[in-house]
Amino acid sequence: MGLMEGKRGIIFGVANDMSIAWGIARQLRAEGATLAFTYLNEALERRVRPLAESVDAELILPCDVSNDEEIEEVFKTVGDKWGEIDFVVHAIAFANREDLKHSFSQTSREGFRLAMDISAYSLVAVTRYAAPLMKKGGSIVTMTYLGATRAVPNYNVMGVAKAALESSTRYLAAELGEKGIRVNAISAGPIRTLAASGIANFKKKISLMDDNAPLRRTVTQEEVGKSALYLLSDLGSGVTGEVHFVDAGFNFVVSA
Numbered sequence: 001m002g003l004m005e006g007k008r009g010i011i012f013g014v015a016n017d018m019s020i021a022w023g024i025a026r027q028l029r030a031e032g033a034t035l036a037f038t039y040l041n042e043a044l045e046r047r048v049r050p051l052a053e054s055v056d057a058e059l060i061l062p063c064d065v066s067n068d069e070e071i072e073e074v075f076k077t078v079g080d081k082w083g084e085i086d087f088v089v090h091a092i093a094f095a096n097r098e099d100l101k102h103s104f105s106q107t108s109r110e111g112f113r114l115a116m117d118i119s120a121y122s123l124v125a126v127t128r129y130a131a132p133l134m135k136k137g138g139s140i141v142t143m144t145y146l147g148a149t150r151a152v153p154n155y156n157v158m159g160v161a162k163a164a165l166e167s168s169t170r171y172l173a174a175e176l177g178e179k180g181i182r183v184n185a186i187s188a189g190p191i192r193t194l195a196a197s198g199i200a201n202f203k204k205k206i207s208l209m210d211d212n213a214p215l216r217r218t219v220t221q222e223e224v225g226k227s228a229l230y231l232l233s234d235l236g237s238g239v240t241g242e243v244h245f246v247d248a249g250f251n252f253v254v255s256a
Helices: 020-030 042-054 068-082 097-101 109-133 156-179 202-212 221-232 250-255
Strands: 008-012 034-039 059-062 087-090 138-144 181-188 243-246
Touching (some): 008 020, 008 109, 020 087, 020 138, 034 042, 034 068, 042 059, 068 109, 087 109, 087 221, 097 109, 109 138, 109 156, 138 156, 138 221, 156 181, 181 221, 221 243
Parallel strands (some): 008 087, 087 138
16 A cells, blocks of 8 residues: 555646646655645646546646635535545745846835735635644645745745745644644755746756755755655654755755
């Protein structure tokens, strides 16, 4: 039996086959998990649905995480189908391209609000509706980045949003621990994803990893998926409120 045999959960944040969320989904399915997926709109549905069907997803649902009613509807549908869930993967973030392009002090008020809403508050909203379905406990994993704790060039408002996300992870973990629900974040090194394409000079970050990280490379989608598997499975049963670095040792270099 696989590590996730008999466990069911929802994946938020797959955009295409390069998404970190997709790497996580593949690892979970390989270990026996039953999966549900969400997508933002019709354009993304055309990408997400074939991927979800390839791993035998039982539910593929629309969800705009800026809309509480849509989040609630997702969990109602999942609850009606399954009764309960064991895990949630939250791999959603967004900031206006213009707010990433310019210096941080030029971030618009609306752009700041939007980045915080989609990238940080959505974890709170998703957890609110997920927790009642985790009747026997469960695990929630979100995705962060080094820019939450370091001033990373060109990451700007997204770094501030990720800092809020990491703080939210700790508060949620403290609140839900007594219910047996664990909440953790994974801080992955730079990976070529659709979201990363919006960050200026992203290729330079990859090159910097290749030259300076202890492993002399960046991490892979598969490696992040394996770390998520650890946190979402019973192997991580004693871990909550933590930021788990999967970055080929680059944080160690920056810290030094």
